[in-house]
Amino acid sequence: MPIIVNMDVMMAKRKIGLNELSELVGITLANLSILKNGKAKAIRFSTLDAICKALDCQPGDILEYVSDDPL
Amino acid sequence: MLLQRLLIAAMAAGALILLALPWIVYWALRYYELPASFDRQYYITSLCFLYPSGFLGMGILYNAAKILAKVNCDEPFIEENVRRVKYIARICAVLCCLYAAGIFFMRSFFVPILFIVFGLTALFLSVFGELFKKAVEYKNDNDFTI
Numbered sequence A: 001m002p003i004i005v006n007m008d009v010m011m012a013k014r015k016i017g018l019n020e021l022s023e024l025v026g027i028t029l030a031n032l033s034i035l036k037n038g039k040a041k042a043i044r045f046s047t048l049d050a051i052c053k054a055l056d057c058q059p060g061d062i063l064e065y066v067s068d069d070p071l
Numbered sequence B: 001m002l003l004q005r006l007l008i009a010a011m012a013a014g015a016l017i018l019l020a021l022p023w024i025v026y027w028a029l030r031y032y033e034l035p036a037s038f039d040r041q042y043y044i045t046s047l048c049f050l051y052p053s054g055f056l057g058m059g060i061l062y063n064a065a066k067i068l069a070k071v072n073c074d075e076p077f078i079e080e081n082v083r084r085v086k087y088i089a090r091i092c093a094v095l096c097c098l099y100a101a102g103i104f105f106m107r108s109f110f111v112p113i114l115f116i117v118f119g120l121t122a123l124f125l126s127v128f129g130e131l132f133k134k135a136v137e138y139k140n141d142n143d144f145t146i
Helices: A007-013 A018-025 A029-036 A045-055 B002-019 B021-032 B040-072 B079-105 B110-143
Strands: A003-005 A063-065
Touching (some): A018 A029, B002 B040, B079 B110
16 A cells, blocks of 8 residues: 555654544544554545644645555 | 244254155155156165255255354354355355256256256355455445544
């Protein structure tokens, strides 16, 4: 998957833990772990909105596109 | 719950029929044909077709019971159920082949009908298995949409 989730970087910057973030965002700890570990296949705009609000960041701060095509 | 009990009853009845098959076939041949014309060769041929059918039928019931158990545990859309539907489709295909051969050895009007029924069931279940597989894929995708 060429989309990398950099949520842990933003979480470290904001000094916020998974438990606290899951409470702020309103999703379960299990689902947040799936998202953080890059196991998720898709993310809803509503979830992205809530995460950006909780971490006070832009979607680009937590999602990154890395091409997997060999040059 | 009722369906599960019916499946268990069908498996028990199937096991009993398999155990009593030599006597049932003997009685049926004596009943439907004249006692004097009892054909021992035909009796053995019938058993050769009916025993594999019985065991394969038990396999279908076993897989159906396993699927139902998973459905009752609120886990209907899982890979295991897709595999079991495909097993049932394959068993039906084997039964179709068995009865295709049976057309030449068993003198019954129902043998070609069974051949058609099992053939159609195998085709239908193969399509259903593919459909079920897609449903499982969509469900997995949906489960990983956060």
